[in-house]
Amino acid sequence: AQSVTQPDIHITVSEGASLELRCNYSYGATPYLFWYVQSPGQGLQLLLKYFSGDTLVQGIKGFEAEFKRSQSSFNLRKPSVHWSDAAEYFCAVGTYSGNTPLVFGKGTRLSVIA
């Protein structure tokens, strides 16, 4: 069965510092991987996705993620965090089929301090 683990429930970083949010997945085939961000009271916004090809993918808002098959990981990174990045971040894994919903991790809450 597919599963996604986000080991960190809550992370606090200083504004301007670098960020890495961890994501590990369990999946029987080549996964489709996603990172979403959710601000309080809002829906989810897609940050980036990996389907195939280059294992380092660039997303919106200066985020990037690297797919490492050997480690079953898809960690999200940003070199310099802004206060507006404070939000909940969800990693998700899916299949090619449009009828199958994504499987989400439990999320990591990011707090940014001055």
Added chain:
Amino acid sequence: GAVVSQHPSRVICKSGTSVKIECRSLDFQATTMFWYRQFPKQSLMLMATSNEGSKATYEQGVEKDKFLINHASLTLSTLTVTSAHPEDSSFYICSARDGADQPQHFGDGTRLSIL
């Protein structure tokens, strides 16, 4: 890019009322839409998969008579919370994919508060 519109964004109503939430794909057709429920500070819990022209597929533990789903067209799915009670208060989010190799796009969610 693909846009999913959800309405209303917030509902406050009395216990016993039925509430309908709409989910529309604005610039693409979605044969499948997904309904999630999210409790405070928790992840999304899939409630059901909505299939255009057929019955929805409910996840284990979700009462299909309580949460009625209708997917009458390729751009609209509705979730009706029947005879809502305070324990139904939650954040409900819909989602759709605009192709087999595309990500899920989410609506902005509906905050349901039952008094």
